Amino acid sequence: MMNRRSLLIGFGAAALGGRQALAAQRGPLVLAAASLQESMNAAADAWARLGHARPVLSFAASSALARQIAAGAAADLFVSADEPWMDDVERRGMIVAGSRANLVGNRLVVVQPASAPAAAAKLPLGRLLANGRVALADPASVPAGRYAQASLTRLGVWQSVAPRVVRGENVRAALALVERGAAEWGVVYATDARASRLVRAVRLLPANSHPPIRYPLARLRAATSSDAEGFRRFLLSGAGKAIFARFGFMAP
Known part of the structure; x- marks a missing residue:
């Protein structure tokens, strides 16, 4: 007969597997600067048309988003409207090494x-x-x-x-x-x-x-979506940058 300890381990493994499956099914949660609303929604739609789960987008001031990340927000990607707020998140050890890149610029x-x-x-x-x-x-x-x-x-x-x-x-x-x-x-x-x-x-x-306006993008260490890295690469690709160019963004 299965003992109580084995039963609890089984339940725990099932719960963990369920959370991982859910993370794999949902699109990545993207925390993005408020000025990216139209362009990031268009990019998310394009990614979904390729057969992926549509990313979940949350827009606010970069400062507010950086503070959410510092407080432990379970997000996958962060796009800041300036480098200092991304620097702050990076100094806290909360982005994946090598995942940071400048996405677009502005005027x-x-x-x-x-x-x-x-x-x-x-x-x-x-x-x-x-x-x-x-x-x-x-x-x-x-x-x-x-x-x-x-x-x-x-x-x-x-x-x-x-x-x-x-x-x-x-x-x-x-x-x-x-x-x-x-x-x-x-x-x-x-x-x-x-x-x-x-x-x-x-x-x-x-x-x-004024200082150059650059929007850095990075994958967060708290990321759980299996699509997080794929969407990050898509945003930085020629196809992704062409979407942002349609909305008036420039090369960083």
Whole structure:
């Protein structure tokens, strides 16, 4: 007769096997920067059309996602909108060695509500932003906000703009403030402006006015999906990068 200990071991093995089978069946859980919503969904759809389980996507500010990972979030892949937050996760020993790579790049633009009178195209930036609220992702922690503050500082307008800054918890929240008229101006990624019909891009900020905008991708050590590495490689492939290019992303 099977003793109690053997029975418990059998139940434990069955439970472990069930969890592993479930992990194999589901798509990888991807924690991705908020600015990747449309492009990452398109990539997930393309991966599913190849016969794989569709990845599960969770979008937020890179800072929030990095903190979730540090707290033990059981995710498979992380795509940050800047290198410092990926550096933070890597320093904690939470990514798979050799899996980190730069996925795409981006640019910054000044936007205004599409319903507002079009700004003068050649107006100096200081005069352009001289009046009204300016929406940014929170510069204290969110990559888009950090890039925006660095650019406006380099261009000599940050001191005049800072008292009128309205902060969003991520770049899409900042974009939403402009979309609904809660801010007269915003500084967001070029891809965010492209994704919205409710804003108008009025100024492309110089690429040399802020650190290079790079989105690093890595597989997490907590990964359980058997498709995690395959999807990571797909995103970095020519086919994957062509999807991001359709949404306005650049080579990193």
